[in-house]
Amino acid sequence: MSQPGSTAPAPGPGRSRQTQIFVDGLGGARPLVPVAPERLQEAARRKLDAPAFAYLAGGAGAERTMRANLDAFAAVKLVPRRLCGSASRDLSVELFGHTYPAPVLLAPLGVLELAHAEADLAVGRAAAALGVPFIFSSQASEPMEEVAAAMGDAPRWFQLYWGTDEEVTRSFVRRAEQCGAQAIVLTLDTTLLGWRPRDLDLGHLPFLRGQGLAQYLTDEYFRSRLAGAPLPATSPRPSPALLRTAASLGAHGRKFGLSLSQMRAAAAHFTASYTRPDLQWDDLSRLRGWTDLPIVLKGILHPDDAREAVRRGMDGLIVSNHGGRQIDGEVGSLTVLPRVVEAAGELPVLIDSGVRTGSDVAKALAMGARAVLLGRPYAYGLALAGEAGVAEVVRNVVAEFDLTLGLLGVHAARDLRPEHLA
Ligand SMILES: Cc1cc2nc3c(=O)[nH]c(=O)nc-3n(C[C@H](O)[C@H](O)[C@H](O)COP(=O)(O)O)c2cc1C
Numbered sequence: 402m403s404q405p406g407s408t409a410p411a412p413g414p415g416r417s418r419q420t421q422i423f424v425d426g427l428g429g430a431r432p433l434v435p436v437a438p439e440r441l442q443e444a445a446r447r448k449l450d451a452p453a454f455a456y457l458a459g460g461a462g463a464e465r466t467m468r469a470n471l472d473a474f475a476a477v478k479l480v481p482r483r484l485c486g487s488a489s490r491d492l493s494v495e496l497f498g499h500t501y502p503a504p505v506l507l508a509p510l511g512v513l514e515l516a517h518a519e520a521d522l523a524v525g526r527a528a529a530a531l532g533v534p535f536i537f538s539s540q541a542s543e544p545m546e547e548v549a550a551a552m553g554d555a556p557r558w559f560q561l562y563w564g565t566d567e568e569v570t571r572s573f574v575r576r577a578e579q580c581g582a583q584a585i586v587l588t589l590d591t592t593l594l595g596w597r598p599r600d601l602d603l604g605h606l607p608f609l610r611g612q613g614l615a616q617y618l619t620d621e622y623f624r625s626r627l628a629g630a631p632l633p634a635t636s637p638r639p640s641p642a643l644l645r646t647a648a649s650l651g652a653h654g655r656k657f658g659l660s661l662s663q664m665r666a667a668a669a670h671f672t673a674s675y676t677r678p679d680l681q682w683d684d685l686s687r688l689r690g691w692t693d694l695p696i697v698l699k700g701i702l703h704p705d706d707a708r709e710a711v712r713r714g715m716d717g718l719i720v721s722n723h724g725g726r727q728i729d730g731e732v733g734s735l736t737v738l739p740r741v742v743e744a745a746g747e748l749p750v751l752i753d754s755g756v757r758t759g760s761d762v763a764k765a766l767a768m769g770a771r772a773v774l775l776g777r778p779y780a781y782g783l784a785l786a787g788e789a790g791v792a793e794v795v796r797n798v799v800a801e802f803d804l805t806l807g808l809l810g811v812h813a814a815r816d817l818r819p820e821h822l823a
């Protein structure tokens with residue numbers, strides 16, 4: 402046992418990261434990606450083409466919900482305690498019987514090929530190197546089996562969109578189980594695609610170009626449907642834009658062993674079937690019957706929905722407004738967190754939408770969240786520097802969280818309480 406005052410405590414991820422950056426700086430090296438969230442986003446904007454950045458960064462309507470998410474985090478204030486001897490911190494979190502190194506997961510983000518050619522594979526490798534769970538998206542750019550293989554034994558969850566083609570939905574769940582997913586996240590807030598002016602102004606929806614369809618294009622049930630009516634073929638004298646669309650569909654078809662006309666059919670079948678706006682609470686019993694994995698509902702904002710989830714035997718909740726991409730004028734996710742936590746009783750509650758920094762993580766945990774999902778920031782890291790960029794963004798958030806705990810006088814992530822808030 403170490404004698405108080407006689408041995409230096411382990412520095413922890415916060416001080417290690419800080420030291421590494423400053424020592425690297427002595428030799429003139431700068432971090433791979435900007436540390437400050439606004440500069441990170443700005444650097445990604447400069448790197449990406451306009452439609453890709455619009456899709457990643459954009460939100461619904463006048464983007465008031467997106468701002469509300471950031472404002473909600475900005476409005477919460479932390480109050481430190483002094484002389485608590487918090488020289489090293491335990492950041493770990495337990496969820497559904499698994500222990501993870503920090504209360505941070507990587508949110509499911511579709512169409513990561515917009516950010517980087519290695520897309521989900523790069524994110525999976527970065528997550529695996531850090532032990533941080535990666536939530537595979539239904540709209541991923543790489544099939545879950547390949548990302549799982551690239552991650553070894555590292556933790557992963559699977560996010561499900563419940564489509565009208567229930568054989569496909571059920572097949573996704575089965576495949577996720579075979580891929581070693583530790584939970585199924587059912588996203589409830591995207592039963593319709595939100596009104597997103599940045600994408601509308603550019604007339605740009607990636608799925609119609611074959612992007613973000615990897616889970617579908619590799620699914621035996623989805624593939625068996627592709628004899629159906631394809632999207633109309635292009636006119637006899639196609640415009641350059643239509644030729645680019647055909648090239649994109651063709652490239653994705655070659656990757657997944659499908660012809661151009663099958664790809665047109667795939668885009669059409671996906672559009673017609675990826676969502677079920679008529680989904681209801683009673684349907685959840687079928688999902689419960691398909692899997693023994695914990696089921697986590699994503700997109701909960703109302704305490705009554707939290708109570709209903711408890712009654713329906715769900716295992717966890719994610720407070721989220723989908724990063725402000727769905728309804729303009731929705732409440733900031735952090736604002737409703739305490740009421741959802743109270744209504745959820747024993748169920749663990751996670752949160753996303755607006756988490757940008759390590760101090761945001763501390764605020765969310767102090768307000769009752771068990772963990773947070775990091776979203777857009779890691780996509781920007783991916784855009785700037787691939788796998789290494791993702792790893793660096795996550796390391797920076799965890800480092801700041803660790804230092805914030807130390808400075809607050811808290812010994813473990815699980816010890817954060819409302820008492821640490823003003
Ligand atoms: C480009 C992009 C794609 C997304 N795709 C999905 C998805 O496929 N499934 C899902 O449940 N949520 C998806 N989301 C929502 C995220 O999981 C998460 O809720 C959101 O990014 C949180 O907001 P923030 O990134 O601003 O913090 C997506 C978000 C973005 C920005």
Ligand SMILES: O=C(O)C(=O)c1ccccc1
Nearest residue numbers: 511540591594675723726
């Ligand atoms: O872009 C999104 O936020 C998203 O999750 C999605 C998923 C399916 C169709 C359209 C959007």
